[in-house]
Amino acid sequence: MKYRLGIDVGGTNTDAVILDEKNTVMAKCKEATTTDVSSGIKKAVDRVLAESQIAPGDIVDAMLGTTHATNAIVERRGLSKVGVIRISGPSGYSIPPFIEWPEDILTALNYSYEIVKGGYEYNGALISGSDPVEIEKALEKIRAAGAEALAVSCVFSPVNSEQELQVQEIAGKMFGKDLPVTLSHEIGSIGLIERENAAILNAAIRRLAENAYSSFQNVLKDHGINADLFITQNDGTLMSIDYAKKYPVLTIASGPTNSLRGAAYLSGIKDAIVVDVGGTTTDVGVLNNGFPRESSSAVEMGGVRTNFRMPDLIAIGLGGGSLVDLQKSPVTVGPRSVGYRIHSEAKIFGGSTLTATDIAAAAGMVSLGDVSKTGDINKEKAREAVQVMKEMVEEVIDKMKISAGDVPVVVVGGGSILIPEVLAGASSVIKPDHFEVANAIGAAIAQVSGSIDGVFDVATKGREAVLDEVKTQAKAEAVKAGADEETVNVVELEEIPLAYLPSNAVRFRVKAVGDLKRA
């Protein structure tokens, strides 16, 4: 028998699961996340191995989801010095790189940049050809300015990546491994500034991510696990660990995504609203065809505007540890929370703080801890608090829906007990088995994707022909990323006509996904 190991490192907990070939859960656990990340992972792996009694050698794939790099960006910690080559001339000079970045991160990055000739039009035609000599000179300059990592951006590189690849090649010849290169087309979609920003952030966290992923590899090696290693990315699909070391920024929102994917798998429902209740917050997202609906607007990361695809989520301050104030009228729940200290501070666990979990226990929604400790709670007020929590969730569900009809709602996460069996706007409320480790399961079952984003002329080629072309390209990308060709399907297709042009220029965003190809 062959097994998969799924691990999700969140802010509070590190969860692990082992699944068999049929995706049956063999073992699961929750451990506290540690500041060094790897000792938390080590503990979790110890536990699931012990619980399942599975030989480490039988684990053939290991998937990790971690938000480790996000904190580095937010805290401006351990970042590399970054230089940027933007290939855009003669366009692009009006707004140079690093525009509107916060001062403190600019200081941390010791930034430098050069704009060189090149770039493409929307249809892939050249804005101008690139000049290798100019590129060499630009690289020398940013290296002299102290750059330890290079980010390369190019106009419409999601349509044509050739010139970005050319800069990578030249930089490789000049500096080899001393100057790791991030190419913008590997990261983001249309929108030069946001994509370039994402590439810069990626360049800044590469060294740090490389260390984190290497220590994950070491933890597994120490346990005798000789599996293929993967990291889950923001869209819930997999990257090989070697690729993730190069493009860690693509993994920074994988936590909520893994929960959504886990919820889809555990419930068997592909189109639903997912409510993920943690200790402090509740994330509400939408599953479309088994994948998270992605946000279409710009996402700020540590004060920097980016455009990589993130799951479209609304987070509210409601969790198992949320503080409840019954004196207020109306009663309030959250946003402050005891967080991971719930096991000592909540009343039912012998503490003195009234939390949302205490209310759920007092209302008989769950049997947990010592309910007698909640005897002094006014029953009327407790019912009111239950109603407040219900309405908080109902409001978000309604905001996330894209049409008026009722939809199934899948509830996962450690704080799921707070959510009643019936919700307005929900055709049904499903709390699947293993709901508390949905995120680690989401990591373990993750698939492989490929995507295309570009502007196409539908007038000359015809819409159908363009549709065929973009679908085929997206599928080919998925196969290139390691998907089994037999299983690849298009899961997302967006068609956005460009305003103010009668020329039938349409932007297509397509994503194809398939199962990981087995050796």
Added chain:
Amino acid sequence: MQYLKEADLDYIAVGAAILGAGGGGDPYIGKLMAKQAIKKHGDVKLISADEVPDEGFIMPSAMMGAPAVMLEKLPNGAEPEFAFRSLEAYLQKKAYAVLSIEAGGLNSCIPIYTAACLGLPLVDADGMGRAFPELPMVTFSVAGVSATPMVVCDEKGNKMVLETVTNDWAETLARTATVAMGLSSMISIYCMDGKTVKKYAVRGTISLAREIGRRIIESNKAKINPIDSILEVTKGHRLFQGKIMDVQRDLTTGFVRGKLIIEGTEKDKGSVFELDFQNENLVGTKDGKAVAMTPDLITVLDKERGFPITTESLKYGQRTVVIGMPCDPFWRTEAGLKQVGPRYFKYDLDYTPIEELVKENA
């Protein structure tokens, strides 16, 4: 004397999106360009139309094409100056000041950039008081000002000076050139003397955009809902309040056109609002009865924060307040309505000013 400072651009970008009436493109790129230029060249002098001498030569500056493409292919930055110098040489005249032809959306910020780079004053006025999709949809055109000689240029240094027999031809030829230039271009168009500006420009629209934006941003900082304050400064009306139930977009034509359906909440509970848009919001009806129509401005706002929601970002479930604002009186003339009234956009409606519709429906 008034000056536009770097910080004003944050206000103008938000206010211009309100005046965009759902369209006009995201001012983001224009805002960044103008901020950069002001940082480099200094604040921009903002003069009222009255301050322009009758014989002063006024040159408008604008981008043309798909704002979405400009998010990827950023301008070189020299285009507006290039356009100005070409036209100046062609006409043997020197520009006295820069003018905006479109105060709504992205084109609110481009002339500020141009003025900063060239060290010229910017006239506090424009040719629409809002956003419209075509070149002849400016007050000047309706008043008989020729769009040409105009310049269309790109980031590579290509330029075309156009002289056309009508302003509709200017639209057709400049749009074709823009497509060939990669879907976006920079133009200078409707050059005219100060006397004409004073007669036909929609006045005070740059400072109006700034004031609207200032009110929205500052109210939000103070955790106050800005909508009443927006209505006060725009002489606008609260048309409807509710939740978006459906957004229908017709994607087959290549233009963004569609219909928005909002279900009333609070005092509008039980009512339904329909909003037709084609790039911009054009006709709003409440329970089947028109309550506002082009050329009056209709803008959808986020109910809580008062920020404008453009037609591309409308989504099911958004809590909104729809506001209507009176257009410039010039648009309400017979000639104005012929160019931008409901019938031009193929609605079988006679234009009725928003104030009258509000009274009728009260």
